[in-house]
Amino acid sequence: MGRKLLLDKAHIEGIRYYDTYRSNGGYAAAEKALKTLGPDGVLDEVKKSGLRGRGGAGFPTGLKWSFIAKPEGVPRYLVCNADESEPGTFKDRYLMEFIPHLLIEGLLISSFALGANSCYIYIRGEYAWIPDILEQAIAEAKNKGWLGKNIQGTGFDLEIYVQRGAGAYICGEETALIESLEGKRGNPRIKPPFPAVKGLWQSPTVVNNVETLAAVVPIINIGGDEYIKYGTGKSTGTKLISACGNINKPGVYEIEMNISVEEFIYSDEYCGGIKNNKRLKACIPGGSSVPVLPANLLLKTAKGETRMMTYESLADGGFATGSMLGSGGFIVMDEDQCIVRNTLTFARFYHHESCGQCSPCREGTGWMKKVLQNIEYGKGKMSDIDLLWDIQRKIEGNTICPLGDAAAWPVAAAIRHFRDEFEWHVANPQESQTRNFGLAHYADPLPAPTPAAV
């Protein structure tokens, strides 16, 4: 059994409510932070822990917090990004639904460290029932003196507000989230200035993912030095992985970042293998926007090492032969899945969710969708594959926010690793409507590199 830090008490009945949470050691970390550590102590512990942002980019949280500007007389804000809209990712939902007090305790400690007296949870509109759970938990915590004025007699004030989004993926981007929170159209802002300097209502703001803020609680409980003993290298601690696709046991798993991808897919503790004893074809290890990997590159890196469930190992080989841990939306595809179809689904999603502010993303995502639609429905041409490659190349890196990159990467990776399947679709338009390309050679062992002829 892997060690757990976030979900270790998730099985306890009634943990959603304050009394059960408190009697199982809840709010001990908040007490420790408020009464003994102080704001700088909390920041030190988080820095020591090596905690990295769990929303996708993996930016060190302690470093992010230390960037926040501290001008006199200007309020600072903490915003919790609960706009979890990435296809394949549903870990934050689990956390908020079952242990809301863990998040609230995390918010309390983080706000205390940052000196923020107002904190916002921006939650996606589709999670219609969760704001009620959170608001109930906030009311309970307020009743018990963990929120409001003069918390536990320490003189620290904090209010937490829950704000529902209207169901736009783009509002998960931190500056678009801030715009939306201000009541404006959810368009990403042009950076700089970064939110740490001018964020919500032009005040210094830190935006963190739900899981990141919840992970602050165990860090304070056990201490940053103990936390780095979990995981491997720079990927410290535990990570929630929302596994889905063709696996026997889909769900949210907390893993310590020291297991291999193979173990995660095939062990009974986690995914329990591929459904119906099919073979693994491909996997998207970190939510829809990260590059898809064929089976042979997923389990072993191009160098022949075992691929681990860590930030570094999954990114090993760059985009040529690697992927990203991303937000932990682990999508497994068996031999019956069609990569072209899957890529079209993603392209359609990004086209639908593009905010339309900058031209490469607004026009390019729709174009990619239409070209992919032609290939998928047997109307494609061979030149379309190169055209797709060219479109994604011209979107990537040229947009205001990372949504352009997120739209370009899945298409790029699908063509890079599964070009044969695209070509088969174009060459056999009739057949491609009735059957799939199948596993083909995508699970074959990689050819051993031959030394160059002298």
Next chain:
Amino acid sequence: MLPASTKDIKMAEEIKLFKVKIDNISVEVEPGTTILNAARKIGGEVVPPAMCYYSKLQGSGGKCRTCLVKVSKGSDADPRPMPKLVASCRTTVMDGMEVANITSPEVLDARKGVVEFLLLNHPLDCPVCDQAGECHLQDLSYEHGADSTRYEFKRRTFDKVDLGDHIKLHMTRCILCYRCVYTADQLTEKREHGILGRGDASEISTYISQSLDNDFIGNVIDVCPVGALTDQTFRFKNRVWFLKPVDAHRDCENPKCCGKTVLWMRGDEVFRVTARKDKYGEVEAFICDTCRFDKKEAKDWIIEGPRKIERNSVISQGHYVNTVKPKDPLVDVLDGRQPKLLFDIHSESKVNRPDIDLSKINGPAHSDDFKK
């Protein structure tokens, strides 16, 4: 020696200027200047094109991505290059920064891509568009565009909308630069239009079907880089290159209006009134709607003289030799008789039937289509 030393003292009082190199041309600018404005200070070919940036509008820019440049050296203090291409209109310069615009193949390639994206859903109806001849998108695609499109799908279209009596919105042509939104925000008392919808379905619109009738709303026509917002009092009246622009002014009653305009004349007829635009297509000062829409008589204005037009503009083809309206030669040809209407072609011709909509006919029109 004395003048030199006073000059030295004066120099020391001034703020330290940043040295920037754009395409290997050095320029010194004040801290806080954007790369685009530094390039404009140099002028010429190194100036990146800008479709959405407008120096008179706060917060504009960064959206169209045509002004992308490569920062090959961040600054003297931190010489690392920037990882991505940056929007030059929104990136401020640092001391010692080195920027590559037309010397970087990467930038030119990206710009070509952006132009292709901008033209993807653009109808390219320049022959019937009032903006033709003074359209930024036309210039941009002439300079950076591809020979033909690779887009094989139906382009998105919208219905034309009247935004009040004076402004026509033809959303199909819009490239969503947001300039008109910023103009309405910053010039008029209340903004009634904005962007509705998302992605490539987003559109400039009012909520719901309002008319725009603020004192300064006519300026949205001037800031529009394409033919999406056009002057209803000028639509289809004339091609801009047949008109002679002259500088003119009047004492405007509106205190916020400068009253300095350009009259677009043919003979002694004033076809339209616009604000004065500089070589980057930006207005020098905004004018009020009374000047723009209601003063269409030459006697309303004090004419200063011909407007200087950039040589590369098609408008500079017009020469100011015939400032009087050309005489109609028909009467002379007919020995002084007035021409008489012999018949109306619509009532006589078998094929000119207004009840048949040619655009509804599938394929090219055939004589059979008119027999029904």
